[in-house]
Amino acid sequence: MANTPGSPAAPHNSPQKGEPSDQQLVMFLEHDQLAADTSVPVPRALLSRRAHTALWALRVFIILVSIMVIYTFAANLK
Amino acid sequence: MAELDLTLPPLTHEDLDRAADRARVYHAREHGRRWYLLWLLLGPGILAMLGENDGPSMISYATSGGAYGLGFFLPFILLTFAMAIVCQEMCMRVGAVTHRGYGQLVLERFGPLWGWFSAGDLIVTNVVTLIAEFVAIRVGLAYFHLGAGVAAALGLVLVAVTVLSGGRYWRWERIVLGLAVFNGLFLVAAIMVKPHWGSVGHALLTWSPFPGGSFNTLLLLIASTIGATVTPWMIFFQQSASADKGLTPSDLRQGRYDTIAGGVLAAVFGCGALIAGAALAGHYGAGIEGLAGAGFPASLKPIAGNTAATIFALGLIEAGAVAVLTISASTAYAVGECLGVAHSFNSQPRRALRFYASDVAGALIAAGIILIPGAPLLSIALNANVLATVLLPMALIFLIMLANDKQLMGEWTNKPSTNRIAIAIVAFISICGAAYGIDSFLQAVHLIPAG
Numbered sequence: 220m221a222n223t224p225g226s227p228a229a230p231h232n233s234p235q236k237g238e239p240s241d242q243q244l245v246m247f248l249e250h251d252q253l254a255a256d257t258s259v260p261v262p263r264a265l266l267s268r269r270a271h272t273a274l275w276a277l278r279v280f281i282i283l284v285s286i287m288v289i290y291t292f293a294a295n296l297k
Numbered sequence: 298m299a300e301l302d303l304t305l306p307p308l309t310h311e312d313l314d315r316a317a318d319r320a321r322v323y324h325a326r327e328h329g330r331r332w333y334l335l336w337l338l339l340g341p342g343i344l345a346m347l348g349e350n351d352g353p354s355m356i357s358y359a360t361s362g363g364a365y366g367l368g369f370f371l372p373f374i375l376l377t378f379a380m381a382i383v384c385q386e387m388c389m390r391v392g393a394v395t396h397r398g399y400g401q402l403v404l405e406r407f408g409p410l411w412g413w414f415s416a417g418d419l420i421v422t423n424v425v426t427l428i429a430e431f432v433a434i435r436v437g438l439a440y441f442h443l444g445a446g447v448a449a450a451l452g453l454v455l456v457a458v459t460v461l462s463g464g465r466y467w468r469w470e471r472i473v474l475g476l477a478v479f480n481g482l483f484l485v486a487a488i489m490v491k492p493h494w495g496s497v498g499h500a501l502l503t504w505s506p507f508p509g510g511s512f513n514t515l516l517l518l519i520a521s522t523i524g525a526t527v528t529p530w531m532i533f534f535q536q537s538a539s540a541d542k543g544l545t546p547s548d549l550r551q552g553r554y555d556t557i558a559g560g561v562l563a564a565v566f567g568c569g570a571l572i573a574g575a576a577l578a579g580h581y582g583a584g585i586e587g588l589a590g591a592g593f594p595a596s597l598k599p600i601a602g603n604t605a606a607t608i609f610a611l612g613l614i615e616a617g618a619v620a621v622l623t624i625s626a627s628t629a630y631a632v633g634e635c636l637g638v639a640h641s642f643n644s645q646p647r648r649a650l651r652f653y654a655s656d657v658a659g660a661l662i663a664a665g666i667i668l669i670p671g672a673p674l675l676s677i678a679l680n681a682n683v684l685a686t687v688l689l690p691m692a693l694i695f696l697i698m699l700a701n702d703k704q705l706m707g708e709w710t711n712k713p714s715t716n717r718i719a720i721a722i723v724a725f726i727s728i729c730g731a732a733y734g735i736d737s738f739l740q741a742v743h744l745i746p747a748g
Contacts, residue, residue: 239320245308247319249545252396255306257540258637260405261397261705264698277691278414284687284731287738292680294741296673 310464314643315543318467322548338551339558340470341392341538344623345385345531346378346559347477350566351620352433352613353426353681354525355483358567359574359593359609361518365508366578367492367500370522371568375501377526378564380722382556384527384693385535387700387711387719389552392539394709395699399536401634403695406702415695416635418688419529420659422681423628426530427663429681430617430624435667437613440594440606449664451614452621456660459622460653466541466642469626477619480566482612487569489605490576490597497572513740516733517683523729524682525567527722529692530627536696537630541641546709573609576600621660629656687730693723 250256266274318337325334361370388399395402400419404412435448459469499505508515535556544552577596594610626642632655633640639649646653666672697719700711711719739745 241308241313244316244320245312247316247323248312248543249396252315252543252545253306254309254311254639254641257396257401261395261402262406263408264406264702264704266407274411274694277694280727280731281688281691284734285684287734288680288683288687291734291737291741292676295676 310645310648311639311641311643314465314467315541315641319543319545322543326547335551335554338542338544338548339555340474340542341535341544342385342389342552342555342557343559343562344470344473344477344538344619345388345535346381346556346563347480347566348473348534348620348623349381349526349528349531350480350483350563350570350616351426351430351525351624352436352617353429353521354567355570355613355616356429356433356436356593357518357521357525357682358570359577361522362571362574363577363593363596364510364514364518366506366575367496367572368506369500369504369508370518370571371497371500372502372504373519373522374526374567374571375564377523378560378567380523380725381527381531381563382560383715383718383722384696385531385556385560386553387696387715388532388536389539389544389556390549390709391696391699391706392536393544393549393552394546394707395705396540396543396545397536398540398630398634398640399533399692399696399699400631401640402536402699402705404635406699406705407695411695412635415529415692416631418691419533419631420628422529422685422688423624423659424662425677425681425684426528427621427624427659428666429677430620431663431667432672432677433613433617434621436592437594437610437617439592440610445668448617449668452618452660453657453664455618455622456625456657460646460656464643464645466538469642470538470542473619473622476615476622479615480562480612480619482608482615483566483569483573485569486597486601486605486609486612487572489608490573490601492572492575513733513736516729516736520686520729520733521680521682523726524684524686524689526563527689527693527726528682528685529688530624530685532692532696533631534623534627537627537634537640541630541643549709570612573597573601573605621663625656625660628659629653631655683730683733686726687734689730690723690727693719693726697723 322334322337325337358374392398400412400416403415431448431452434452435445438448459472462468539552574593577600594606597609598606629652630640633652636651638651640652644652697716699705701716703710
C-alpha cells in the first residue's frame, strides 16, 4: 500500500564492501515489498450500489458482445 | 540491527534477489549515474509495448496497409499507442506503489468473483492470442520453407529456456528485451519497400485518404488495431512486472520514461509494418484472405525484393516469439496472484511450480492448435485482437478504480485530467468493439445485408 512521502527506499545502513549479508541486503527493500508483506491481503473496498450496478452492466454488455464476436467467427468458418 | 532482525519476517529467495536489484538502483541513484539508473529501471514498459507489437498486431497493421494503403490507419496507430501510454503508465504506477500485481489487487480489493472474472478474461484472450503468435511465427518461417512443427518447437523452446534459466526476474527481463530489439526489423522493412515519404507525411497530417470498401471489414480492422495496442494482458503484465522488478514510488519518473519509450518505439515499428504492408495495396487485389494464403513476406518479394521480404519474415518470427514470452508471463502472474501462490520470476522453479507451469501451459496448448491442418490462420490472428478489444473495457475500469484508490495509492492517485482521458479511452474502445461485434453478428444471422 501507499507509503508516506519520503518513506525510506534507501537502506537504514549501507552495506559494507564485499558480500553483504542477507539482513543488510534486504534493507534495500521497502518494508511492504517483502514477499511476506505482499501476501497479506489488502482490505476489501466498499463499493456503492451504483458502482456494483455499473460494473455488472458492463460485465453483461461485454459478455453479450463477446458471444456475438465468437458466434460470427464460428459462422465465418463454415 | 538486532532490533531490526526481530521485526523482519522470514526472507525468501525472491526477497533477496529483488533486494540485490534494488541495491544497484540505490547506488546508481546515490552516485548520480542517471543513464545507468534508467538502464536498471527500464523493462516492464518497453516489454509490454514491444510485446504487444506481436504477430497478430503486425499482421493486422500490414493487412490494414495492404487493404487501404497509407492514410487513416497510419495516424490511427499513433493515436492508439498514445492511449496505450496513458493506460500503461497507470499500471506501472499502481504496481510500483502497491508492490502487487493487477490480478491480486482486483481479487483482494473487489472480491474473488471480480478477480476470477478478470483472470478468466485474461486466460481466454491469452490462449487465443498465443495461437495467433504461433501463427505469426509459422507465417514467418513458411517463407524459409519451414513448417508448423518448427514454429511450435521454436516457441516452446524459447519459453522453456527462459523458464529454465529461471529464478531471476532480471535475467528473464534482459533476455526478452534482447529479443524485443529486433522488432525494429519492421522499420527496416518499411524503408526497404521505398515508400513515398510525402504520402506518409500527408497521411499522418490529414488522416486521409479515408478507407472505403466494406464497412464491416473497416470495423474489423479498427477493432483489431485497437486490440493490437491496448490489451488485457499488457495491464496484467506491466503492473505485475513492475512489482516483480521491485519498482517503488521513487522510480515513477524512470517508469514513465520506460513506458513512453516503449510506446514510441512500438508506434514507429507498427507504422513500419503498415507501410511495408501498404506496398501491397493495389497488387493482387490485396484481399485479406488472399494475403494470408500467400503469406505477407512472399507477397512482398516481387514488389520490394527478397531482402525486404526476408526482413519482414524475420520480423514476424521475432514479434511472435517475444509475445509468446510476455503473454505467457502475464498468464503466469495472473494465475499465481489469483491462487495466492508464489508469482515471481525471482522464485526458484521448484518453489513456484504452479507459476512456471502456467507460463508453459498456455504456450503448449497454442502450439498444439497450430499443428492442426487447415486452421484459418489470419482469421484467428485478427479475431484474437478483436476479442481483446471487446474484453478490455472491464480491465481498464478496474485499473482506473485502483489508480484512484486513495487507501492503496496515497498521494499517487490519478490526476483529474488523467481520469478524463482514461474514461474517454474506455468509452472509445467500448464503442469500437461493440460496433464490430453487433454489425458482424447481425450480418451473420442475416438481419442486415453483408458489406
